Amino acid sequence: MAAWGPRLAGVRGVLLDISGVLYDGGEGGGVPIAGSVEAVARLKRSRLKVRFCTNESQKSLEYLVGLLRGLGFDISEGDVTAPAPATCLILKERGLRPHLLISDGIRSEFDQIDTSNPNCVVMADAGEGFSYQNMNKAFQVLMELENPVLISLGKGRYYKETSGLMLDIGAYVKALEYACGIEAEVVGKPSPEFFKSALREMGVEAHQAIMIGDDIEGDIGGAQRCGMRALQVRTGKFRSRTGTSSALKKTPVPDQLPALQRGPRAALVTATS
Amino acid sequence: MAAWGPRLAGVRGVLLDISGVLYDGGEGGGVPIAGSVEAVARLKRSRLKVRFCTNESQKSLEYLVGLLRGLGFDISEGDVTAPAPATCLILKERGLRPHLLISDGIRSEFDQIDTSNPNCVVMADAGEGFSYQNMNKAFQVLMELENPVLISLGKGRYYKETSGLMLDIGAYVKALEYACGIEAEVVGKPSPEFFKSALREMGVEAHQAIMIGDDIEGDIGGAQRCGMRALQVRTGKFRSRTGTSSALKKTPVPDQLPALQRGPRAALVTATS
Numbered sequence: 001m002a003a004w005g006p007r008l009a010g011v012r013g014v015l016l017d018i019s020g021v022l023y024d025g026g027e028g029g030g031v032p033i034a035g036s037v038e039a040v041a042r043l044k045r046s047r048l049k050v051r052f053c054t055n056e057s058q059k060s061l062e063y064l065v066g067l068l069r070g071l072g073f074d075i076s077e078g079d080v081t082a083p084a085p086a087t088c089l090i091l092k093e094r095g096l097r098p099h100l101l102i103s104d105g106i107r108s109e110f111d112q113i114d115t116s117n118p119n120c121v122v123m124a125d126a127g128e129g130f131s132y133q134n135m136n137k138a139f140q141v142l143m144e145l146e147n148p149v150l151i152s153l154g155k156g157r158y159y160k161e162t163s164g165l166m167l168d169i170g171a172y173v174k175a176l177e178y179a180c181g182i183e184a185e186v187v188g189k190p191s192p193e194f195f196k197s198a199l200r201e202m203g204v205e206a207h208q209a210i211m212i213g214d215d216i217e218g219d220i221g222g223a224q225r226c227g228m229r230a231l232q233v234r235t236g237k238f239r240s241r242t243g244t245s246s247a248l249k250k251t252p253v254p255d256q257l258p259a260l261q262r263g264p265r266a267a268l269v270t271a272t273s
Numbered sequence: 274m275a276a277w278g279p280r281l282a283g284v285r286g287v288l289l290d291i292s293g294v295l296y297d298g299g300e301g302g303g304v305p306i307a308g309s310v311e312a313v314a315r316l317k318r319s320r321l322k323v324r325f326c327t328n329e330s331q332k333s334l335e336y337l338v339g340l341l342r343g344l345g346f347d348i349s350e351g352d353v354t355a356p357a358p359a360t361c362l363i364l365k366e367r368g369l370r371p372h373l374l375i376s377d378g379i380r381s382e383f384d385q386i387d388t389s390n391p392n393c394v395v396m397a398d399a400g401e402g403f404s405y406q407n408m409n410k411a412f413q414v415l416m417e418l419e420n421p422v423l424i425s426l427g428k429g430r431y432y433k434e435t436s437g438l439m440l441d442i443g444a445y446v447k448a449l450e451y452a453c454g455i456e457a458e459v460v461g462k463p464s465p466e467f468f469k470s471a472l473r474e475m476g477v478e479a480h481q482a483i484m485i486g487d488d489i490e491g492d493i494g495g496a497q498r499c500g501m502r503a504l505q506v507r508t509g510k511f512r513s514r515t516g517t518s519s520a521l522k523k524t525p526v527p528d529q530l531p532a533l534q535r536g537p538r539a540a541l542v543t544a545t546s
Contacts, residue, residue: 130405132440139431139440157452158412165416167409167452174451175444179430 011229013049013204015195016040017213018056018064018080019159020236022073026162029067033235037072044074051202052080053195053211055154055188055218057124057169059105061085081198083153083188084109087122090187096149098122101138103129120149123176123184125169135175142180150176154188156218160236189215190222199228214238284502286322286477288468289313290486291329291337291353292432293509295346299435302340306508310345317347324475325353326468326484328427328461328491330397330442332378334358354471356426356461357382360395363460369422371395372414376402393422396449396457398442408448415453423449427461429491433509462488463495472501487511 019025022036043050052075056064061084065077084106091098091113099118100110103126110122121138142148156168173184188194199209206227213219214236223230232238292298295309316323325348329337334357338350357379364371364386372391373383376399383395394411415421429441446457461467472482479500486492487509496503505511 126405128405130408132399132401132403135403135444136440139444140437143431143438157454158416164413167405167412167448171408171412171448171452175440175448178447179440179444181430 007229008210010208011048011210012208013051013199013202013210014043015051015053015198015202015209015211015223015228016043017189017211017215017219017236018052018054018068020214020238021212021233022052022068023071024160024162024236029070031162032071032073041074049202049204050079051198053189053198054080054082055125055156057083057106057153057188058103058127060108062108063105081194081201083194084124086194086197087151087153087187088113090151091120091122096120096151098151099138099141100124101126101129101134103127119145120151121176122151122153123169123172124153126172130172135172139176139179142176142182148180148182150180150182150184152184152186152188154218155184155186155190156215158237160214165237189213189218190225192222192226195223195226195228199226280502281483283481284321284483285481286324286472286475286483287316288324288326288471288475288482288484288496288501289316290462290484290488290492290509291325291327291341293487293511294485294506295325295341296344297433297435297509302343304435305344305346314347322475322477323352324471326462326471327353327355328429330356330379330426330461331376331400333381335381336378354467354474356467357397359467359470360424360426360460361386363424364393364395369393369424371424372411373397374399374402374407374411376400392418393424394449395424395426396442396445397426399445403445408445412449412452415449415455421453421455423453423455423457425457425459425461427491428457428459428463429488431510433487438510462486462491463498465495465499468496468499468501472499 016022021033022040023030023032040050059067061077061080061082065075065080068075088110097114097116097119099121100115101121101123102110103124106124118141121142123138126134142150152169152173155170155173157170158165158168160166177184199206202209210229210231211219211223212231212233214233216232220230220232289295294306295313296303296305313323332340334350334353334355338348338353341348361383363369370387370389370391370393372394373388374394374396375383376397379397391414394415396411399407415423425442425446428443428446430443431438431441433439450457472479475482483502483504484492484496485504485506487506489505493503493505
């Protein structure tokens with residue numbers, strides 16, 4: 001068994017990704033990943049601070065938290081750092097009026113945002129809403145702008161549902177970036193600002209925190225670049241032949257993660273910093 | 274007026290792009306671009322060899338040529354180099370059985386291709402067929418392959434229809450490349466193999482040929498990298514603030530292109546080689 005003590009020394013806060021770590025979405029809402037309900041409950045009983053840090057942008061926070069509570073998780077809206085509220089703050093600060101390329105599920109998060117005469121595009125994970133027509137409209141709005149601004153809620157490659165791997169928003173971000181010759185501003189993991197706001201909300205310094213996720217880039221690489229420790233679970237989108245472009249050190253896979261009781265499906269990635 | 278003689282010295286063959294140069298597609302098939310029907314007729318009456326070199330991959334060659342003839346152009350199927358027939362040759366040579374992400378309009382071109390138990394993905398400009406569901410299926414096929422092969426019929430950013438600029442296949446190529454962590458093989462402009470096959474079919478050497486198109490990368494940059502001269506028209510997708518990453522020298526815009534009678538809307542880009 002791996003020596004866990006030193007790796008977790010000084011950890012005061014735990015950031016948990018949601019999709020692929022707590023549950024897999026899918027038909028009927030989704031299913032909890034084995035052991036996760038208990039792991040969250042145990043973490044909440046411990047002296048560790050716990051916060052959920054998600055790039056979920058298809059569902060509103062209210063819907064997501066309701067879904068997770070229905071699956072048995074001890075979670076409330078105030079426990080979650082999510083990209084839609086962070087995006088609304090940015091839009092207001094910068095006087096941006098977005099054309100929204102989003103799913104109906106998250107539209108309520110943008111109720112207070114002025115969308116008249118758009119001067120930017122905001123895209124969330126629209127799922128089936130990523131039709132040619134909707135993508136083309138967003139493209140045309142950007143091409144009409146003198147200084148095109150594209151804000152994306154996350155940039156993931158794919159995620160896991162109960163039915164299999166699903167194309168994520170990052171693919172569609174790349175599509176618009178290429179067509180328009182621009183680079184999107186990402187709100188969400190792996191943006192350092194997003195991790196920092198989660199740490200602030202948790203009241204913990206980066207070196208005192210560990211991020212637990214299934215995405216080698218968005219969760220693990222992003223957290224490490226912020227000076228946090230990170231741990232990749234073997235659930236969700238984890239694939240043993242997943243490549244990575246970042247300089248991540250992988251340790252041998254332990255049989256068990258005692259601190260989290262996630263069992264034999266977890267892999268540890270240690271911080272390079 | 275620019276000195277055209279030296280720039281065109283030794284030219285024996287002319288390669289013409291179709292969409293945005295001969296016509297703009299759109300409702301009811303599209304409309305010819307002013308002067309183009311006459312320019313093609315004049316070229317065909319001249320001593321120059323003429324060939325059409327297109328990345329069109331939404332319509333079958335038969336349909337496209339029928340459409341252009343209906344608009345008044347002197348063109349036959351044997352005059353056209355297009356990516357679908359070139360792709361079918363590659364598939365047969367390499368024993369590839371594609372999952373097809375294509376529009377119904379071009380499906381007949383792949384009638385003789387074995388699509389059982391796919392070991393690659395072939396994508397053409399699917400237009401409205403680029404639904405989330407179809408993109409996700411292609412993504413899933415690629416992710417299941419040990420050595421994922423993605424063949425794309427072109428990689429354009431956008432094209433022009435009568436209703437405005439339209440997102441082209443390249444955006445969706447980038448989407449799948451990013452999601453799967455792979456690089457697509459492009460059949461069509463600006464692939465050197467594609468230009469070379471067009472030159473072979475025309476019986477002209479690269480230094481004796483000029484490519485006329487509206488795409489600064491696909492037409493102009495690609496042809497120049499093959500040692501051809503190239504000329505960018507100011508029709509189709511041409512935009513005065515179009516950027517380019519390639520080392521292209523632009524000359525001042527002439528009032529008129531006497532050789533082609535395209536009038537005041539043409540810009541000349543000279544070969545850097």
